[in-house]
Ligand SMILES: *[C@@H]1O[C@H](CO)[C@@H](O)[C@H](O)[C@H]1NC(C)=O
Ligand SMILES: *[C@@H]1O[C@H](CO)[C@@H](O)[C@H](O)[C@H]1NC(C)=O
């Protein structure tokens with residue numbers, strides 16, 4: 110369960126404010142125009158995620174400078190009440206790498222695909238998270254809020 114949650118949150122680290130206005134959008138930027146990672150497009154299927162089904166994400170973005178490392182500050186809550194997770198992780202940790210791709214990140218185009226199956230045992234409810242991703246110089250890479258209902 111925690112791994113699923115971390116996966117969805119870590120993937121969402123990469124998302125920014127130019128995702129579009131889809132009604133079922135589960136991500137929202139809390140970053141600024143100075144963020145290091147700009148997103149060109151993102152395809153998430155299905156939206157929202159469904160238990161027992163494959164969840165697929167395709168990201169097309171651009172890093173405006175090299176990122177050698179940094180930190181990911183993550184808070185996750187269940188039904189807005191229970192804190193499931195509250196930690197600061199190394200951006201280049203193996204957990205992060207498995208999901209967001211190779212670290213360090215090079216200036217230029219960034220394409221990444223990820224997929225995973227949502228456990229049927231995941232509790233039904235509202236999942237939300239806040240993520241702040243920074244580089245080694247404490248510059249913001251991106252900031253994101255995530256929220257979705259899992260039926
Ligand atoms: C990524 O997005 C850019 C800008 O919209 C586009 O030019 C490029 O073709 C896209 N790359 C892929 C592989 O979809
Ligand atoms: C997360 O941890 C930080 C530092 O320990 C603490 O200040 C903050 O209140 C915590 N947030 C939540 C939602 O638990």
Ligand SMILES: *[C@@H]1O[C@H](CO)[C@@H](O)[C@H](O)[C@H]1NC(C)=O
Pocket residue numbers: 163165222223224
């Ligand atoms: C899921 O990801 C794996 C590893 O990247 C890839 O080999 C596989 O084709 C993907 N499956 C789907 C259905 O996209």
Ligand SMILES: *[C@@H]1O[C@H](CO)[C@@H](O)[C@H](O)[C@H]1NC(C)=O
Pocket residue numbers: 247
């Ligand atoms: C990073 O920047 C944030 C926001 O500007 C600040 O609150 C935080 O204390 C800084 N952290 C470090 C380690 O300098």
